[in-house]
Amino acid sequence: MKPPTQTPIASRGFYWALVAIVAVFGAVRLGCAWNDLWLDEIWSLRLVQALHSPAEIVTRLWHDNNHPLNSLWLYLLGPGQAEGAYRLLSWFTGTVAVGLAGLIGRRLYLQLHPDEEAGRAQVAGLLTAGLVGGSYFLIHYSSEARGYAPAVGFVFLAVYALGHARERPAGGWAAAYGVACVLGLLSHLVTFQIMLAGLVWSGAVLIKHWTSWRDRWVHLVCWHLGPWVFLGIYYLGFVRKIEIGGGPKLALAEVLGTLAAFSLGFPSGTGVWLALPVFVGVTLLGLGWLWRRDRAAAGFFAVGIFVAPAVGLCSSRFVLLYPRYFIVSAALGLLVVAYVLSRLWHAQRGARVTVTVLLAGFFLGNTLDTLRLVADGRGLYSAALRYVADHSPPGVITVSSDADFRNFTVIDYYKTAVGPRHELRYFSANQPPPGGVQWVFLHRLDESTPVPPATVHDAEGRVYEQFPRPFLHAPLSGWEWYLYRRIDESEQAQVGR
Numbered sequence: 111m112k113p114p115t116q117t118p119i120a121s122r123g124f125y126w127a128l129v130a131i132v133a134v135f136g137a138v139r140l141g142c143a144w145n146d147l148w149l150d151e152i153w154s155l156r157l158v159q160a161l162h163s164p165a166e167i168v169t170r171l172w173h174d175n176n177h178p179l180n181s182l183w184l185y186l187l188g189p190g191q192a193e194g195a196y197r198l199l200s201w202f203t204g205t206v207a208v209g210l211a212g213l214i215g216r217r218l219y220l221q222l223h224p225d226e227e228a229g230r231a232q233v234a235g236l237l238t239a240g241l242v243g244g245s246y247f248l249i250h251y252s253s254e255a256r257g258y259a260p261a262v263g264f265v266f267l268a269v270y271a272l273g274h275a276r277e278r279p280a281g282g283w284a285a286a287y288g289v290a291c292v293l294g295l296l297s298h299l300v301t302f303q304i305m306l307a308g309l310v311w312s313g314a315v316l317i318k319h320w321t322s323w324r325d326r327w328v329h330l331v332c333w334h335l336g337p338w339v340f341l342g343i344y345y346l347g348f349v350r351k352i353e354i355g356g357g358p359k360l361a362l363a364e365v366l367g368t369l370a371a372f373s374l375g376f377p378s379g380t381g382v383w384l385a386l387p388v389f390v391g392v393t394l395l396g397l398g399w400l401w402r403r404d405r406a407a408a409g410f411f412a413v414g415i416f417v418a419p420a421v422g423l424c425s426s427r428f429v430l431l432y433p434r435y436f437i438v439s440a441a442l443g444l445l446v447v448a449y450v451l452s453r454l455w456h457a458q459r460g461a462r463v464t465v466t467v468l469l470a471g472f473f474l475g476n477t478l479d480t481l482r483l484v485a486d487g488r489g490l491y492s493a494a495l496r497y498v499a500d501h502s503p504p505g506v507i508t509v510s511s512d513a514d515f516r517n518f519t520v521i522d523y524y525k526t527a528v529g530p531r532h533e534l535r536y537f538s539a540n541q542p543p544p545g546g547v548q549w550v551f552l553h554r555l556d557e558s559t560p561v562p563p564a565t566v567h568d569a570e571g572r573v574y575e576q577f578p579r580p581f582l583h584a585p586l587s588g589w590e591w592y593l594y595r596r597i598d599e600s601e602q603a604q605v606g607r
Contacts, residue, residue: 124232128212128239135243136205138480142253143197145487148588149516150175151196151255152523153355158185172351177257179296184255196255203263203297204252207441210266212239215448217273222403226456234452237469241448244472246479247372247433247440250586254488257298258434262441264294265304269445272308272410275333276319284332291337295344302422303438305341307414309334314406357430358555362423368586369433373440374447375475378557378585389443396446399453414442433586479585488588490581491520492527498549498593499528501577506533510568511551514538516589521551539568546572550594556585562592573597 147155157171158181167181183199194201215238219231242248251258271287287308294301312333316326363386370385371378393415400408419439451468454461498507507528511517518536525534537547552562566574574594581591 124216124235127232127236128209131212131236131239131243132205132209135208135249136201138243139201139204139249139252140194142249142480142483142487143201144192144194145484146489146491146524147193147196147255148488148491148583149519150587151488152519154181154255155184155189155196155523156519157181159189161185168348172348172353173355174352175355176352177260177296177298178348179260179293180255180257197253200252200254200256200259204248204259207248207252207259207263207266208239208243210263210270211242211445211448212236214238214266214270214273214445215452217270218407218445218449219452221273222400222407230452230456233455234449237452237455238445238448240469241444241451241472242441244375244476245373245440245444246375246476246483247369247437247586248444249476249480250372250483250584251434251437253483254587256434258300258437260297261294261301262437264290264297265301265438265441268294268301268304268308269442272311272333275312275329276315281332287333288336292340295337295341299349300419300422300435300438302341303414303418303442305334305337306418306421307410307442309338310413311406311410314409318406354430357432359429360431362431365431365433366436369436369440372433372476372479372586373444375472375477375479377475389447392450393443393446396450399450400446411442411446415439415446483584486582486584489520489583489591491591492524494551494581494591494593495521495524495527495534496529497577497581499532501595502532502548504531506535507549508535508537508543508547509549509551510537510539510542510547511553512539513553517551517553542568542570546570546596548596550574550596552592552594553589554580554592555589566594 153175154177157173157176158167161167161171164182164185167176167178167185171181180199184196187195212235214235216231216235219234220228223230248259248262251262253259268287268290271283271290274283275287277283291301291305291308294304312329316329364382367382367386368378370376370389371382374385374389376382376385376388397408397412400411416439419436451465455465498509509521511521521534521536528534537543539550546568550566550568552566554560554562562576564576566576568574573596575597577593577595581593583590
């Protein structure tokens with residue numbers, strides 16, 4: 111049975127509503143992009159600035175902080191640009207992903223429920239766009255100069271193209287799928303998830319839909335040969351040579367809980383442990399409903415969300431885990447969650463109250479996190495350095511910290527924030543200047559890390575007092591800074607009295 115046709119007026123209304131949703135959440139993402147760069151973004155900039163040609167991004171820069179498509183964007187822009195300019199690639203692809211999510215949600219509903227009113231599919235599409243657009247987890251990485259948002263954007267393009275795979279001819283969509291997979295891999299290797307899911311989906315569809323072996327082989331070659339050949343070459347020539355830059359080690363349960371909390375709008379802390387079973391439970395419910403309608407679609411999402419990342423974990427030599435490594439699972443999971451909510455919305459009138467309450471909680475929680483990202487960014491690094499300058503006499507300002515690489519990289523990038531009347535000099539805590547430094551910077555990654563004390567001492571017993579307020583950051587990237595100024599003996603005596 112073919113999906114019901116839609117009137118031009120109804121279809122036009124859907125597209126105008128989708129454009130409005132994309133515009134709103136595109137503006138939100140843009141507002142989150144104009145703040146200080148954090149360590150990994152600055153690190154990426156420093157890495158590409160040492161290159162002599164764009165080709166060296168994949169022939170020389172074998173580092174896990176190198177996401178080739180994003181690195182190419184940074185290389186083309188060059189040094190000295192505004193923070194938001196470096197994030198425009200992520201902003202654009204992250205915003206386009208919202209529109210693609212709406213189209214995917216509508217098309218999926220039409221294919222699964224061809225006998226229902228077309229208006230229901232439009233509701234499903236707009237609801238899907240709203241969830242993807244409003245999720246803080248996706249907003250965060252759509253406003254950060256790294257490869258995660260481009261990967262999600264190209265994954266959604268691949269999903270939308272794959273939705274046309276049963277049509278004859280589908281050559282243009284097959285080409286779009288191949289290009290999306292290749293550009294997604296160049297954005298981040300997590301795109302492998304959609305390639306494996308797509309291959310499984312094709313295998314399920316071939317048996318049922320295509321009657322001759324020739325048609326089956328033509329489908330596999332046209333849709334999957336190119337992306338998988340590229341992945342093999344890409345892996346041998348680039349991925350297997352990558353060196354791991356390092357970072358804090360997190361447990362898998364904590365990583366997945368954080369991902370779920372900031373995808374669904376749960377509060378941090380105790381909400382992290384509640385969010386994961388809720389996200390997984392609703393996703394499994396949706397997969398069960400999909401299974402009854404279309405087993406190929408259910409298998410596609412099950413592989414993309416759960417099986418493919420498990421395969422990646424078992425076969426990867428990367429031992430450090432972070433929520434962003436599972437961003438494709440979160441994005442695909444939101445598509446399934448949107449389908450569940452749309453089915454509940456149309457189930458019975460009383461269920462709409464429940465869906466409305468759930469959506470209100472989703473948008474409230476994610477809005478609070480987003481407002482924090484707008485206010486504090488990934489760290490108020492330049493503001494902290496200006497504060498140090500404002501509370502120091504003109505001349506040389508000497509500083510140290512509790513983590514040389516992390517803090518020095520950021521301090522060195524924003525050192526001009528102290529202004530022309532000051533010169534900033536950084537000293538390792540192990541090699542302080544005679545008499546000690548004037549300022550010490552302590553960093554705090556998240557709420558699980560203890561708050562630094564009011565006073566600290568250096569190796570020679572000098573006292574440093576914390577200034578009144580920390581310089582905060584929003585969750586997922588960056589850190590807080592606590593500033594400590596050296597107290598002279600006369601000041602210590604006054605404090606003692």
